[in-house]
Amino acid sequence: MSAGTSFAAVMSRRGEIISRALGLDYSRFERGPLAFDYEGMMEKTGYSLEEVRAIQRDVGVGYTPLLELRNITELVRKVSPPGKGARIFVKDEASNPSGSFKARRAALSVYEAQRKGYSGVIAATSGNYGAAVASQACLRGLDCIIVQELFDSRMVGQPEIMEKGRKCEAYGAEVVQLTVGPELFYMMLRLLEETDYFNASLYTPYGIAGIETLGYEVAEQVHERCDRYPDVVVVTHAGGGNLTGTARGLRKAGADDTEVVGASVDLSGLHMASDEDFNRKSFTTGHTGFGVPFATWPDRADVPRNAARALRYMDRYVLLHQGEVFYVTELLAVLEGLERGPAGNTSLAAAFALAQEMDQEEILVVQETEYTGAGKHPTAQLTFARENGVQVRRGDPAENVPGAQIVIPEGPEQIEVRDFSLDRMRKSLIRNAVRHTGVEEVSSPEVDFLCEEINRDRNFVTAALCELQVAVKD
Numbered sequence: 001m002s003a004g005t006s007f008a009a010v011m012s013r014r015g016e017i018i019s020r021a022l023g024l025d026y027s028r029f030e031r032g033p034l035a036f037d038y039e040g041m042m043e044k045t046g047y048s049l050e051e052v053r054a055i056q057r058d059v060g061v062g063y064t065p066l067l068e069l070r071n072i073t074e075l076v077r078k079v080s081p082p083g084k085g086a087r088i089f090v091k092d093e094a095s096n097p098s099g100s101f102k103a104r105r106a107a108l109s110v111y112e113a114q115r116k117g118y119s120g121v122i123a124a125t126s127g128n129y130g131a132a133v134a135s136q137a138c139l140r141g142l143d144c145i146i147v148q149e150l151f152d153s154r155m156v157g158q159p160e161i162m163e164k165g166r167k168c169e170a171y172g173a174e175v176v177q178l179t180v181g182p183e184l185f186y187m188m189l190r191l192l193e194e195t196d197y198f199n200a201s202l203y204t205p206y207g208i209a210g211i212e213t214l215g216y217e218v219a220e221q222v223h224e225r226c227d228r229y230p231d232v233v234v235v236t237h238a239g240g241g242n243l244t245g246t247a248r249g250l251r252k253a254g255a256d257d258t259e260v261v262g263a264s265v266d267l268s269g270l271h272m273a274s275d276e277d278f279n280r281k282s283f284t285t286g287h288t289g290f291g292v293p294f295a296t297w298p299d300r301a302d303v304p305r306n307a308a309r310a311l312r313y314m315d316r317y318v319l320l321h322q323g324e325v326f327y328v329t330e331l332l333a334v335l336e337g338l339e340r341g342p343a344g345n346t347s348l349a350a351a352f353a354l355a356q357e358m359d360q361e362e363i364l365v366v367q368e369t370e371y372t373g374a375g376k377h378p379t380a381q382l383t384f385a386r387e388n389g390v391q392v393r394r395g396d397p398a399e400n401v402p403g404a405q406i407v408i409p410e411g412p413e414q415i416e417v418r419d420f421s422l423d424r425m426r427k428s429l430i431r432n433a434v435r436h437t438g439v440e441e442v443s444s445p446e447v448d449f450l451c452e453e454i455n456r457d458r459n460f461v462t463a464a465l466c467e468l469q470v471a472v473k474d
């Protein structure tokens with residue numbers, strides 16, 4: 001092990017540590033200060049979709065049921081204009097071994113770790129992914145360490161994250177629990193260096209290729225049942241892997257015209273790295289605190305180039321209030337007999353509003369559910385919110401104030417989505433790309449790269465660059 005363990009010393013070795021812990025040389029995909037070969041990087045996972053499916057099938061991951069939510073659809077139609085109210089289906093990802101779609105990412109990452117001869121895996125995550133990696137690691141007999149950001153400085157832990165920690169330990173993983181702050185990445189680097197384990201990052205090509213099977217299955221199952229592809233697929237969006245992988249899988253299945261809608265809980269005004277705000281939110285993922293920064297600067301991840309690049313695939317981005325998601329969580333239980341966890345219910349809440357814009361013969365798929373239990377339940381979250389000074393009441397959800405008021409709708413007609421401007425995010429990505437690289441001019445291939453990054457034409461990209469006073473070389 002190297003000598004220096006100060007924050008600065010460890011950070012200065014980050015490139016070398018990450019590359020050893022992945023066995024992947026990202027430098028060969030670089031194509032200039034701004035651009036890199038994204039598709040080349042994805043292909044270098046070395047696994048075809050069929051191989052990924054086989055690896056997952058072998059460990060009981062994937063092939064989850066697609067359920068039609070007939071009672072919720074009926075309720076949607078009651079509050080829709082005549083002829084409106086699409087059929088809503090949900091992909092029951094809670095039936096994966098660790099209780100969420102994250103098992104798909106973990107199945108491939110842990111397989112790859114074993115194939116490359118690592119004796120253990122490490123993941124820095126406070127979410128379902130930790131449980132997924134722990135579950136796959138114990139199945140394959142690998143050691144597992146999960147690093148969580150769990151406490152504020154009073155050592156009060158977020159109930160949902162505590163539940164995830166419990167689940168990781170149940171699978172035999174060692175869980176390192178930290179207070180909110182910059183030490184998460186530092187601690188992960190130190191552990192990787194000390195153990196020589198594999199970095200089972202959420203953001204490697206394996207992590208994303210593992211989710212492509214989800215989009216593929218959605219397309220396949222809807223086609224089998226309805227003889228057509230879904231019109232809309234709604235995806236709960238945070239770090240961007242869920243949306244990126246699902247959209248890529250839909251395309252691989254031929255569902256090119258399906259609209260991919262990202263949905264997040266609106267937590268604007270709360271700062272994710274703030275000790276004070278940390279315990280004033282009731283949703284630990286699927287919210288704007290991750291959704292916006294990751295979409296507009298994907299490479300803020302724990303790998304040099306993030307394989308989750310949501311703006312390449314997102315057709316629309318809609319926001320919900322916390323109270324609306326709590327309401328829909330109960331709706332799913334009492335109308336469909338399905339008690340499921342918060343993240344999937346974010347896209348279900350969006351679906352409830354979006355289906356009202358669509359015709360009755362159209363098909364909308366909510367592409368995941370997640371398990372629920374202990375701190376993930378609305379009761380635990382709402383009690384915790386009250387204890388932390390947040391007011392909880394019934395009323396008009398438009399009166400929600402992140403961190404101060406959770407307003408639970410009085411009726412289903414109050415559930416609405418609010419569009420978040422994709423063009424605003426696209427410009428923001430270009431601004432971040434320029435700022436992080438310090439470029440003053442860009443080449444024509446780099447303009448092409450930016451067009452792919454944000455799924456927009458050259459006119460849009462060159463206008464945005466011009467606003468930033470960046471020249472385009474011929």
Ligand SMILES: Cc1ncc(COP(=O)(O)O)c(C=O)c1O
Nearest residue numbers: 128238239240241242285343370
């Ligand atoms: C159940 C569930 N759904 C959705 C998401 C969001 O996925 P992503 O971070 O890849 O956007 C997460 C991530 O934490 C999750 O655990």
